[in-house]
Amino acid sequence: MTYQMTVSPDFAPELIAGWYIFNTWLQKQLGEGIHLELYNDFKSQREAIRSDQVDIIYANPFDASMLIREKGFTALARPAGKQDEAVIAVKAQYPADCVEDLPPGIRLAFTDDPDVHLMGMIMLEAADLNADNTEKRVVDSYVIVAKQLIRDEADVGFFLKEAFDNLSNFTREQLKVLVESQISIIHHSLLVGPRLAAQREQIREFLLKMSADPKGVGVLESLGFQSWENVDQEDAEFMIDLMDTLG
Numbered sequence: 375m376t377y378q379m380t381v382s383p384d385f386a387p388e389l390i391a392g393w394y395i396f397n398t399w400l401q402k403q404l405g406e407g408i409h410l411e412l413y414n415d416f417k418s419q420r421e422a423i424r425s426d427q428v429d430i431i432y433a434n435p436f437d438a439s440m441l442i443r444e445k446g447f448t449a450l451a452r453p454a455g456k457q458d459e460a461v462i463a464v465k466a467q468y469p470a471d472c473v474e475d476l477p478p479g480i481r482l483a484f485t486d487d488p489d490v491h492l493m494g495m496i497m498l499e500a501a502d503l504n505a506d507n508t509e510k511r512v513v514d515s516y517v518i519v520a521k522q523l524i525r526d527e528a529d530v531g532f533f534l535k536e537a538f539d540n541l542s543n544f545t546r547e548q549l550k551v552l553v554e555s556q557i558s559i560i561h562h563s564l565l566v567g568p569r570l571a572a573q574r575e576q577i578r579e580f581l582l583k584m585s586a587d588p589k590g591v592g593v594l595e596s597l598g599f600q601s602w603e604n605v606d607q608e609d610a611e612f613m614i615d616l617m618d619t620l621g
Contacts, residue, residue: 376407377570379430380422382437382562383413384487386540387515392596393432399593400430403580404573415514416486429567430577434458435560436488439614447565449610450578451602458560459535460493463549465523473500473553476530478507483519483528486512489617493555494532517541524548560613563605578604 379400381393390412397410408430413419420437422428423445433441435458441447462473470476480503484491495504511528513519516537522528524545535554538546564581566574584590585601594600 375569376409377429378422378427379408379410380419380428381410381412381432382434383415383419384434384485384490384534384537385432386537386598388540389597392593392598395596396593399589400577400580404577406573416488426567429569430564431567432562432564434487434489434562435613435617436492438563438565438610439617441565441567442610442614446568448571448574448607449563449565449605450574451581452561452563452605453597453599454601454603456536456561456599457558458489458493458562459557460490460497460555461533461535461538462494462497462552462554463520463523463531463533463538464529464552465526466548466550468523468529468550470552471550473497476501476503476552478503479509480529481509481511481527482530482532483511483513483522484532485514485516485519487534489560490532490534492617493557493560497553497555498530517545520545520549557616559616563610564602 379397385393393412394410397408401408411422413422423441431441431447438449442449464470476498484494498504498508511522513522516533519531519533520541523531566577570577581602582604584594
């Protein structure tokens with residue numbers, strides 16, 4: 375049997391090769407066939423999840439809720455030292471220096487990354503802004519969000535902080551950060567589905583030992599990770615409850 379693996383579409387494009395390397399490494403460790411399928415957007419990935427076409431997923435925290443509570447997935451591990459935070463930015467010349475300066479009617483640019491959108495909208499509440507008094511522009515990537523701001527096609531952009539930090543220096547110099555979230559406990563996680571229930575503790579052990587193995591270290595570096603750390607059920611449930619509360 376060949377299992378299906380996928381990755382949350384908000385990962386940096388330069389890490390595509392790294393996820394194929396990780397998939398190959400995991401197949402060798404597990405002695406099972408695993409096919410890596412990458413989706414261009416969250417909608418198509420969620421359709422695959424709902425159709426039971428996913429067995430292993432590096433999931434964003436918003437989708438982790440649905441995977442665990444509706445599809446019987448189990449969270450195994452997360453990248454050590456990496457949290458999901460959001461950035462609200464504008465063009466460098468935009469006449470606002472903090473969120474409270476933003477007026478009603480602004481044009482928002484963001485991707486369909488659900489947790490970043492959620493955090494961004496929460497931070498806009500400081501200016502009494504919400505879905506009813508702003509315009510939405512959903513685009514395919516954080517690079518396009520930045521371009522929308524620079525070209526005056528949008529006023530305010532939501533970014534995953536890691537994605538914002540990975541923009542080129544030239545692009546970042548044309549932007550101004552108004553606020554960053556500091557939640558600290560929201561993160562992506564690697565989850566496995568019911569068809570891999572019998573192997574999940576074995577997979578968890580492989581992940582947690584990666585940083586002690588020279589080949590594993592190379593695979594981690596290709597993903598931009600230093601190591602994996604354990605996620606137990608209590609940790610996962612706490613994060614899901616938090617996401618539900620924020621939503």
